[in-house]
Structure formats: C-alpha cells, structure tokens
Amino acid sequence: xxxxxxxxxxxxxxxxxxxxxxxxxxxxxxxxxxxxxxxxxxxxxxxxxxxxxxxxxxxxxxxxxxxxxxxxxxxxxxxxxxxxxxxxxxxxxxxxxxxxxxxxxxxxxxxxxxxxxxxxxxxxxxxxxxxxxxxxxxxxxxxxxxxxxxxxxxxxxxxxxxxxxxxxxxxxxxxxxxxxxxxxxxxxxxxxxxxxxxxxxxxxxxxxxxxxxxx
Amino acid sequence: xxxxxxxxxxxxxxxxxxxxxxxxxxxxxxxxxxxxxxxxxxxxxxxxxxxxxxxxxxxxxxxxxxxxxxxxxxxxxxxxxxxxxxxxxxxxxxxxxxxxxxxxxxxxxxxxxxxxxxxxxxxxxxxxxxxxxxxxxxxxxxxxxxxxxxxxxxxxxxxxxxxxxxxxxxxxxxxxxxxxxxxxxxxxxxxxxxxxxxxxxxxxxxxxxxxxxxxxxxxxxxxxxxxxxxxxxxxxxxxxxxxxxxxxxxxxxxxxxxxxxxx
Numbered sequence: 488x489x490x491x492x493x494x495x496x497x498x499x500x501x502x503x504x505x506x507x508x509x510x511x512x513x514x515x516x517x518x519x520x521x522x523x524x525x526x527x528x529x530x531x532x533x534x535x536x537x538x539x540x541x542x543x544x545x546x547x548x549x550x551x552x553x554x555x556x557x558x559x560x561x562x563x564x565x566x567x568x569x570x571x572x573x574x575x576x577x578x579x580x581x582x583x584x585x586x587x588x589x590x591x592x593x594x595x596x597x598x599x600x601x602x603x604x605x606x607x608x609x610x611x612x613x614x615x616x617x618x619x620x621x622x623x624x625x626x627x628x629x630x631x632x633x634x635x636x637x638x639x640x641x642x643x644x645x646x647x648x649x650x651x652x653x654x655x656x657x658x659x660x661x662x663x664x665x666x667x668x669x670x671x672x673x674x675x676x677x678x679x680x681x682x683x684x685x686x687x688x689x690x691x692x693x694x695x696x697x698x699x700x701x702x
Numbered sequence: 703x704x705x706x707x708x709x710x711x712x713x714x715x716x717x718x719x720x721x722x723x724x725x726x727x728x729x730x731x732x733x734x735x736x737x738x739x740x741x742x743x744x745x746x747x748x749x750x751x752x753x754x755x756x757x758x759x760x761x762x763x764x765x766x767x768x769x770x771x772x773x774x775x776x777x778x779x780x781x782x783x784x785x786x787x788x789x790x791x792x793x794x795x796x797x798x799x800x801x802x803x804x805x806x807x808x809x810x811x812x813x814x815x816x817x818x819x820x821x822x823x824x825x826x827x828x829x830x831x832x833x834x835x836x837x838x839x840x841x842x843x844x845x846x847x848x849x850x851x852x853x854x855x856x857x858x859x860x861x862x863x864x865x866x867x868x869x870x871x872x873x874x875x876x877x878x879x880x881x882x883x884x885x886x887x888x889x890x891x892x893x894x895x896x897x898x899x900x901x902x903x904x905x906x907x908x909x910x911x912x913x914x915x916x917x918x919x920x921x922x923x924x925x926x927x928x929x930x931x932x933x934x935x936x937x938x939x940x941x942x943x944x945x946x947x948x949x950x951x952x953x954x955x956x957x958x959x960x961x962x963x964x965x
Contacts, residue, residue, distance in 0.1 A: 541790070
C-alpha cells in the first residue's frame with residue numbers, strides 16, 4: 488500500500504499515529520486486535536518501521552544495534568535472523584561496522600533489516616529510497632518485494648518516487664491536507680483522474696496541471 | 703514489564719559507556735576534581751583558622767561526597783536518555799514494543815553501575831588524598847546516601863520530562879539543576895548560613911536534611927533519625943511528583959507529536 492501526497496499532506500503524521508508514536512485526535516487504530524494507544528506495546532510486536540531519514544544508534548556496530556532492536560521486539564536468539572536479514576540485502580560485510588560510519592544507503596538497508604527481525608505482519612516504510620543511488624534503490628525495492636511475497640509481510644510505503652510506487656504497491660491512497668482524496672489500485676486512480684501515470688495524479692493532487700509541453 | 707527488554711536497554715548503554723571515553727568524565731574525572739577542589743579548600747580554611755575550624759576539611763569532603771550520590775544518580779539517568787536524543791534514535795525506540803517504564807528501568811540499572819563507580823572514585827580519592835573515610839559516618843550513611851540517590855533519580859525524571867516537552871534546549875538542566883540545589887540545601891554548611899531570604903527555600907528541600915544529618919554525625923552527635931526521616935519523606939514526595947510530571951510530559955509528547963523534533 489502506498490500512502491502518497493505532497494509535502495505537508497500528513498503522510499508521516501499518519502504513519503506515526505499507526506506506530507503509536509503520536510496519539511490521534513480522533514478515530515481508532517487497531518493492530519492485530521490491539522487498540523492504540525492502550526495496547527501500544529502489544530501492537531508494535533506486529534509492526535516494523537523504517538525511515539530513510541532515521542539514523543541508527545551511535546557507537547554501536549550494526550550487529551550490536553540489530554541485537555538491541557531484536558531484544559526490544561522480543562526476539563530471543565536474534566543472531567540467525569540478523570545473519571539472514573543482512574544476507575538478504577547483501578550487507579553481511581557491514582555487520583562489524585559502527586552505525587555512524589554507514590552511508591545513507593547502507594543505513595536504510597540496515598534499517599530494513601532492523602524492521603523485519605521479528606517477522607512483523609506490517610512494515611511501515613517512510614521514504615525508504617529517498618536520496619539513494621538508483622542501484623541501491625533498486626536493491627531496496629527488490630528486497631522489499633521479495634519480503635512481501637516470501638514472508639507475507641504487508642508494506643505501507645510513503646514515497647515521492649511514483650515509478651517506485653507503481654512497481655511496489657498494489658493499492659495507493661493519496662492524501663492532501665490530512666484528507667484522503669483518492670484510493671484504489673494504481674491503474675484505477677490513474678483512470679479516475681484521466682491522466683497517463685501516477686506522477687500526473689500526484690501533480691493533480693498537489694494542484695498542478697501539466698501540459699503536453701511540460702511533459 | 704519484561705526483564706529481557708530492561709536488560710537489552712542496559713546492555714546498549716553499557717556498550718556506549720565502554721566505547722566513548724568522554725562518557726567516563728562524569729564517573730572518573732569530575733568526582734576527582736570535586737574532591738581535590740573542596741578538600742583543598744577545607745584544608746586551607748582549617749589551616750588559616752589554626753584549628754578553630756578543625757572540621758572544615760571533613761565538612762567539605764563529606765559534603766561533596768554525599769553530593770555525588772545525588773549528582774551521579776541524576777546525571778547517569780538523564781544522560782542515558784540524552785544518549786538517545788544525541789543519536790537521534792528516539793523515534794526508533796518509541797516505535798518498538800518497549801514501554802517507557804522498561805526503558806527507565808534499563809537506564810536506572812546502568813545508572814546504578816555508574817553511580818557505584820563514581821562513588822568508589824570519590825571515596826578512594828578522599829581516602830588517598832586527604833585520609834578521609836566517608837564510611838566513618840557509620841551505618842547511618844546508608845539511609846542518608848539512599849535518600850539522596852532517590853532524590854537524584856526523581857530530579858532526572860523532571861529533567862527528562864523537560865527535554866521531552868521543550869526539546870534539546872532543555873538539556874542544560876541536566877547539569878544546571880543540581881548547581882541550584884547545591885547551595886540552597888547547604889551541602890557544606892547549615893541552612894542558617896544562607897541569606898535570610900533563601901533560608902525558607904533551603905528548609906523545604908529534602909536534600910537539606912540529608913546533608914545536615916551527615917554533618918551532625920561528623921560532629922559526633924547521635925544519629926539524627928528525625929532529619930533522615932524528613933529527608934526520606936521528601937524523597938518520596940519527589941518520586942511521586944517526578945513520576946506524575948514525566949507521565950504528563952510523555953502524554954503531551956505523544957499527543958503533540960514532539961517525537962519529530964528528535965528525528
């Protein structure tokens with residue numbers, strides 16, 4: 488599922504509400520039968536979180552950081568899962584590097600490993616490929632697709648890369664100023680707006696109508 | 703509360719302490735500096751007074767050592783939390799199943815180890831450099847020191863609450879708040895030595911009674927269980943107020959989405 492919309496639309500706020508980091512003003516959120524915020528701790532056992540902009544704990548190696556998070560998620564013997572996750576994303580060589588020495592791309596990959604160690608039902612990804620080189624972005628996309636297919640993990644993704652969204656998401660929700668303005672399969676939303684692709688939907692939602700010349 | 707999560711939090715902070723030498727300053731360097739500074743002032747005053755102020759060195763040394771129970775407990779807890787803000791790791795933490803109290807227990811565990819190391823350092827420095835043994839206070843040292851530790855932990859709840867509410871700008875309180883408590887609670891002198899306008903403030907601080915009890919024992923008077931009792935009642939009030947304050951700040955933190963300030 489892609490959660491899309493222009494800057495300031497409320498995407499990250501929505502994600503943080505789903506993660507129990509922000510308490511919603513109204514409405515209810517239930518994760519696997521656990522209402523937020525009352526059963527936040529239980530609910531978060533089923534959710535993983537990755538954000539492209541989020542650093543990892545300083546002064547810890549990648550393996551130590553992953554052990555730390557695995558422990559918080561209640562994984563008892565995390566090393567086999569850590570090895571498997573690092574291998575899946577081709578970053579086994581980073582295991583003994585300090586977190587603060589990682590590039591943003593490496594950090595994102597380690598962040599994804601962190602988010603899947605406890606085999607959550609839902610992985611929330613906020614701008615997972617922002618500022619990544621195309622090769623790393625491709626590796627992230629491929630890895631996420633495999634995760635979803637192999638492990639049955641649902642992915643909730645925010646992204647400004649509409650091509651990525653088209654490749655990764657079965658459904659999209661467009662929001663603007665905190666309200667849902669379009670929802671459905673990508674091709675349905677594109678047809679509804681009568682445009683050529685998701686990028687044009689994005690621009691229309693942002694209030695920008697492009698001409699053939701702009702294109 | 704899951705013990706495994708508490709242990710994981712404690713281990714994470716223990717690794718940082720081991721790996722970052724600057725984090726040892728609070729445990730090793732500052733305690734040593736304090737003992738030398740206040741011990742030497744005490745010795746100088748005693749020498750100038752030609753014995754009339756025989757106890758000045760012991761007052762100063764006992765005062766600063768007891769102060770370190772308060773300081774180490776407060777700073778160890780606060781800096782463990784600040785470590786997450788310095789790492790911009792807070793959002794990672796609050797989106798995991800760990801509860802606030804599990805996290806606080808993990809920090810307290812590491813804080814206890816840091817406190818023990820810091821106290822060992824001041825005790826050793828006092829003994830080696832000035833032949834002053836804090837344990838001469840006897841068994842009464844236990845409740846006096848414990849009350850100061852509990853107050854220190856409570857103050858750290860206020861400091862962490864302020865950082866959650868007002869952001870990293872409030873972290874100056876971590877070190878600043880105790881330097882307000884220090885003169886007002888008469889670490890080295892009775893509250894009657896304060897300017898009259900400040901005495902009422904000194905008298906309501908529970909720390910005042912703990913330090914005063916220490917001085918009375920040094921003077922060879924019977925153990926002032928009354929003062930120690932007042933210190934403990936005050937400590938309990940501080941705990942209740944600290945827990946209430948941080949609970950309120952956490953609720954505000956989650957309701958207003960302040961976590962984004964730290965990411």
